Amino acid sequence: MARAQELAMRDYVQEVSALTMRWVHRLRREKFSMLFTLVQPMLFWLIFFGSLFQRAANSEVMQAPNYMSFLAAGVVVMTVLNNGLSGGVDLLFDKENGFLERLLATPIHRSSVIISRFIFVMTITSLQILVILTVAYFFGVHPATGLLGIAVVLLIGMLFGIGLTALSMAMAFTVKSHGDFFSVLGFLSLPLIFLSSALVPLSAMPTWMSMLARFNPMTWTIDAVRPLILSGWSQALPRIGMVVMLLLVFDALCLYGSTRAFRRAIG
Amino acid sequence: MGRTVAIETLKLAKAFGDVKAIEHLSFQVWEGEIFGLLGPNGAGKSTTLRILLTLLRPTAGHATVFGHDVVQEPDRVRRLIGYVPQERAIDRFLTGREHLLLLGSLYHLPKDETLRRIREILKLVDLEDRADHLAKTYSGGMKRKLDLACGLLPNPKVLFLDEPTLGLDVQSRLRIWDYIRRLKERGITVVMTTNYLDEADHLCDRLAIIDGGRIMALGSPAELKAGLGGDVVSLTVGAADMDRVESLAKSLKAVPSIRAISTKPSGIDIRVESPEKALPAILDAANQQACRLEFIEYHRPRLEDVFIAQTGHAIREEFPSGE
Structure with a gap:
């Protein structure tokens, strides 16, 4: 029995890593578009938006030495948001052109397709976060909690990213066409950014906006990442504890939804 | 087997x-x-x-x-x-x-x-x-x-x-x-x-x-075609004699070696037991009705004929020949 399980496990690892490598191969081929669409916009936010508001932003309101160091946490989590929400796109194309059916006609565990996507999106997101933090470092943003803090940032980012990617996949398996998918995506992403503490703290917002922002998982995540960069462990730890619990619930809900959507889609 | x-x-x-x-x-x-x-x-x-x-x-x-x-x-x-x-x-x-x-x-x-x-x-x-x-x-x-x-x-x-x-x-x-x-x-x-x-x-x-x-x-495919019974003789009637198609079809019904008749706008498709026996009878009937035939085609039943016989319609509406 143990032997059979071992074999099943080996098969599972083999299929998941092959499917993950497929995404890596594709990334290598599409590297230009990947570079320009994923890494750059986020750096633009950090560098241009950060510099533009360097003087306009009041550092007392921001509770930060300068605007860019305040914004860094926001840009990190925006990266997670964008990657997560578009994480299902490739599965959507697979569904539309029949590749998904080809995969599902093979003796693989149904979850492998999805797990491979999680692994890939999380890895790419983590790499991008490291790029952003490196660039920020050269602009004088030195994370207060050091390398260990950065590791925790990545962990929190993944925790949030898993839920978002699951949400994106649920949408991919539900929508009728990819046009629908992209219009929902375009509609969601900006309000989620503006109605969060990514660009200004809640205390600086009009009341109605800060009310809404309080319910935004973006806000929870940013509020845990920001003290890791700005202040230090003593302020960060309670928030981390809080966000981990909230995100676990968020992830559970999103995963439940995507599993249902997936089951329905594959009949 | x-x-x-x-x-x-x-x-x-x-x-x-x-x-x-x-x-x-x-x-x-x-x-x-x-x-x-x-x-x-x-x-x-x-x-x-x-x-x-x-x-x-x-x-x-x-x-x-x-x-x-x-x-x-x-x-x-x-x-x-x-x-x-x-x-x-x-x-x-x-x-x-x-x-x-x-x-x-x-x-x-x-x-x-x-x-x-x-x-x-x-x-x-x-x-x-x-x-x-x-x-x-x-x-x-x-x-x-x-x-x-x-x-x-x-x-x-x-x-x-x-x-x-x-x-x-x-x-x-x-x-x-x-x-x-x-x-x-x-x-x-x-x-x-x-x-x-x-x-x-x-x-x-x-x-x-x-x-x-x-x-x-x-x-x-062979069984299906054989099951249809007999070969197909297609008559194309001259444009001037279109109005005689119905009466020709009626008179053909009496011919013993003919199994089925279906009329179409330009002529008649006839499924026959044996073409050797049926063909002279068909020509006789056409002569008697003074119905001029423009074209006579004879072929073994094709899958197309089977499909139409079984489903009542052609597989595609307009027929871009697959040959």
């Missing part, structure tokens, strides 16, 4: 909401034969295929592949089958070889076995030269070859092909037919859907004519 049953379906049905895609579908496929599901678009061929592929759950009935139920033991079934989908289900950003390597892992083959099979299959479908190019540079025919290669990689006992030559040029079609026949020689059972009559006729050992989600006829 003691032939092995490769696939068996029993009263298979699938509904999407209120729409019944297939109903009461029962048939058997023998091991080693090329079995065709012939029908127009929307007849339920692809639905049937997808159920056999474990991609769709039937609403009622059963289907087995080499004794394994497609719903109860999907993984056992998946290990026995290969699939060549209808769409060009190809990842544009992978090379042909990468497609096959990926599938090798999904069938849990050891690496050296995968490589061995890839070499063999690329040779079989004649795609060795382009195996390391990105699939987006492939022509339609090459994509089809890659599709076929992907279907063959698991070394399947049954290969499912969904419209294998849809949209291909004549050269590529003939080549694909040739590959399919070679697979049969290797003992692989082939189940394919098609809406090309000539493809079904030339390629399939047996076929099921499906229309409106039901099987209308089942048998080898």
Whole structure:
């Protein structure tokens, strides 16, 4: 029995890593578009938006030495948001052109397709976060909690990213066409950014906006990442504890939804 | 004969909401034969295929592949089958070889076995030269070859092909037919859907004519044509004598060796027992009615005639000849 399980496990690892490598191969081929669409916009936010508001932003309101160091946490989590929400796109194309059916006609565990996507999106997101933090470092943003803090940032980012990617996949398996998918995506992403503490703290917002922002998982995540960069462990730890619990619930809900959507889609 | 049953379906049905895609579908496929599901678009061929592929759950009935139920033991079934989908289900950003390597892992083959099979299959479908190019540079025919290669990689006992030559040029079609026949020689059972009559006729050992989600006829092309009874004589009546078509048809009904008569705007199709006996009688009748014949064509029953006789309509409305 143990032997059979071992074999099943080996098969599972083999299929998941092959499917993950497929995404890596594709990334290598599409590297230009990947570079320009994923890494750059986020750096633009950090560098241009950060510099533009360097003087306009009041550092007392921001509770930060300068605007860019305040914004860094926001840009990190925006990266997670964008990657997560578009994480299902490739599965959507697979569904539309029949590749998904080809995969599902093979003796693989149904979850492998999805797990491979999680692994890939999380890895790419983590790499991008490291790029952003490196660039920020050269602009004088030195994370207060050091390398260990950065590791925790990545962990929190993944925790949030898993839920978002699951949400994106649920949408991919539900929508009728990819046009629908992209219009929902375009509609969601900006309000989620503006109605969060990514660009200004809640205390600086009009009341109605800060009310809404309080319910935004973006806000929870940013509020845990920001003290890791700005202040230090003593302020960060309670928030981390809080966000981990909230995100676990968020992830559970999103995963439940995507599993249902997936089951329905594959009949 | 003691032939092995490769696939068996029993009263298979699938509904999407209120729409019944297939109903009461029962048939058997023998091991080693090329079995065709012939029908127009929307007849339920692809639905049937997808159920056999474990991609769709039937609403009622059963289907087995080499004794394994497609719903109860999907993984056992998946290990026995290969699939060549209808769409060009190809990842544009992978090379042909990468497609096959990926599938090798999904069938849990050891690496050296995968490589061995890839070499063999690329040779079989004649795609060795382009195996390391990105699939987006492939022509339609090459994509089809890659599709076929992907279907063959698991070394399947049954290969499912969904419209294998849809949209291909004549050269590529003939080549694909040739590959399919070679697979049969290797003992692989082939189940394919098609809406090309000539493809079904030339390629399939047996076929099921499906229309409106039901099987209308089942048998080898020769059996189906013979079952129709007799050969077909087509008369084309001169434009001036169009009004005499009805009376000519009426007088032909009395001729003993004629089995069935169907009139069309330009003339009459007559199914006859033996043309030698029927033809003089037909000409006599035409003379008596003073009905001038412009053209007389005689042919053995074609699959097209079977299809019309069984379903009451042509497989396609406008008929872009498949020949």
